[in-house]
Every structure is written in structure tokens, then in C-alpha cells.
Amino acid sequence: MEIKTFNELYTHEKIFDFPKPVEVIKKCILISSNNNDIVLDFFAGSGTTGHAVTELNQEDGGNRKYILVQLPEAIDEKSEACKAGYKRISDITIERNKRVIEKIIEEKKNEHPDLFSGDKKEETLQGLGFKVFKLVKSNFPRVEFAPDPEKTEEENIELLKKYISDKEAQLVSAFNRDELITEILIKNGFKLNYSLTKQEEFKKNEILFATDGDKETLICLDVIIADETVEYFKSNTDKKLVVLERALDTTKKWNLKHYMGEKFKAF
Structure with missing residues (x-):
């Protein structure tokens, strides 16, 4: 399935004056990168680069990722985009790529409804999605x-x-939990496409497993680390753990550092 133009996503709306042609960007990506590269666009505008990457992955089974950067530039209040509810150019960037993904999912459901049942659904949707970040002051x-x-x-x-x-x-x-997790993981060298999974075996603390496909760690933002949790990590020194320093008294911190070494970090 291919969405050739920006206007196909906004049939009745004049949202963006001069969006880049998707096909041109796709060709640029094909001749300048491999199918598992990260494509960076510092001037995202209407989000054509994200659109192109998503389509290419669907066409050739690639695992490309994209990073789109767009200043929250205000939209002219008299423009059609503003009348349609968009206040910043970055709003258009985000909405366009949402629509691309929604369109792909809709087409897949119509053509292969069986792919959205049971265990097949997660595999079918893999790679269809993105995260939105904005620059803020450090949590530290x-x-x-x-x-x-x-x-x-x-x-x-x-x-x-x-x-x-x-x-x-x-x-x-x-602190904002999600923002703090993101900042901690970035400080530890994780990529932005990390995923989080709650570890149900821990009963006294909420422990999350974070991975970006290359790096992985367990992370806990509870304000108190239970004795039971400390004992677990004293016996499972192959794990990596990140916690808030304030959550530990001197004894717990010493034990975790002594048994886990460099695999333990407190912020």
C-alpha cells in the first residue's frame, strides 16, 4: 500500500503549502542508506521523511527508523491549517505520520483481516509507530x-x-515518571526506541525492564527500595539495575554496589 502524496492524507484540507514529494525522499533514502539505518531530518516540516521511511519499510521489509526534528513554530492564525486546529508546524508533523500509520493499518485489515487475530497482531503492527519528545529542562x-x-x-x-x-x-x-525514565536511559546510552516491560516477579517494588534492542537494564523509580528487592539483586548479580539514590539508605546502597559492581547505578 502506498500513499503517494501529502494531500491524500488531507483530502479536504489545505494544510501545508509545499510538502516535499514522498517519492523523491524515498529515492534519496534508498540511494544513501541501508534498510536498517536511522534517517535523521532536522527540518521535518510536514513530516515527509517519516512518511517515506514508513512506506519503504512496508515495501521492502526494512527496519529503518527515523528521527524528525521540528521547532514548535507557530502557524499563521489566518491559515487553513490553523482553522483546522493546528497551532504549530510540529502538530502537522505528528498528525501526518499518525495518519500514514492509520492508513497502512486500515489497508492491512481490509486485505488480511486474519493478521489481526491472536498472536499475529503484535507481529503485524511491529515497526508501525513513533514516539514524540520535546526539549525540557533536566530532571536533575x-x-x-x-x-x-x-x-x-x-x-x-x-x-x-x-x-x-x-x-x-x-x-x-x-518528577514526571516518563520524562525521568527517558533521561536516565539516554544518560546510559539507550536509543530513543526503547521499550518498557513491568517485571511481575517483584512484589515490593515496581521494576521495569528497559531495552532498545542492543542495551538492556532493570529500572526502578520507587522512593524506597525494599529489603526483599535488595536481597534479590544480591543473588542475581548478572542483572543491571538503575534506581533513585534517594531510595536507598547507606546499607542498601553498599550492598547493591558491593554485589553488583558496575551493573548497579543510582541517580
Whole structure:
């Protein structure tokens, strides 16, 4: 199934003035990359590159991925796009690629409804999807502590401890779970296409298994790590684990570091 033009997705709407031709972008991708590469477009616009990558994967069974970058540039209030409900160009980028995927799924269902039953459905939908990210401030506050020259060393140490404690409390009380997981995984070298699976064998803590196909780790954002969980990782030192530093007392942190070594990280 092939959606040749932007306008096929917006039959009755004049949303974008000059979208790039899908076929041209597909040819550029074919002659300049392999079928498992990551295609990067820093000027995503209407999202043609994502459209082209998705279609090519459907045509040749490739496993290409795309990264589209688009500033949240405001749309002219008098434009048809704005009247249709789009406030930023990035809104169009996202919506277009949603429609491409929805169209492909619709065609697949019409042609091969049996592929959407039972275990076949997950395989059929594999590779059809994308994540949306936006730049935000780090979840980890900058350290801006400066010792007071008029205080003693002991007093400054106590002030530093309080400063760290306050910053940790701020992190735990204010963080967005998904944003924090993403930032932690990126800091650990994961790609953006990571997936998360809850590990049901842990009863005292919520432990997630994160993988991007190359790297993998277990991650827990609970504010307290249970003794039972610590004992598990003392016995299963082949695992990797990432937790919040505030979730551990000195003994638990020492045990995890001692038994797991570099496979244990606390943020």
C-alpha cells in the first residue's frame, strides 16, 4: 500500500503549502542508506521523511527508523491549517505520520483481516509507530552550592548535606515518571526506541525492564527500595539495575554496589 502524496492524507484540507514529494525522499533514502539505518531530518516540516521511511519499510521489509526534528513554530492564525486546529508546524508533523500509520493499518485489515487475530497482531503492527519528545529542562537539578567563607568547615558540610537532601526531595516530589525514565536511559546510552516491560516477579517494588534492542537494564523509580528487592539483586548479580539514590539508605546502597559492581547505578 502506498500513499503517494501529502494531500491524500488531507483530502479536504489545505494544510501545508509545499510538502516535499514522498517519492523523491524515498529515492534519496534508498540511494544513501541501508534498510536498517536511522534517517535523521532536522527540518521535518510536514513530516515527509517519516512518511517515506514508513512506506519503504512496508515495501521492502526494512527496519529503518527515523528521527524528525521540528521547532514548535507557530502557524499563521489566518491559515487553513490553523482553522483546522493546528497551532504549530510540529502538530502537522505528528498528525501526518499518525495518519500514514492509520492508513497502512486500515489497508492491512481490509486485505488480511486474519493478521489481526491472536498472536499475529503484535507481529503485524511491529515497526508501525513513533514516539514524540520535546526539549525540557533536566530532571536533575544543577549543583550550585557554594561554601560560606564565614562558616566553619563542619558547618559548610552540614549545609551541603541539607542542600543535597533538598534537591533530592525536589526530584522525587516533582518528577514526571516518563520524562525521568527517558533521561536516565539516554544518560546510559539507550536509543530513543526503547521499550518498557513491568517485571511481575517483584512484589515490593515496581521494576521495569528497559531495552532498545542492543542495551538492556532493570529500572526502578520507587522512593524506597525494599529489603526483599535488595536481597534479590544480591543473588542475581548478572542483572543491571538503575534506581533513585534517594531510595536507598547507606546499607542498601553498599550492598547493591558491593554485589553488583558496575551493573548497579543510582541517580
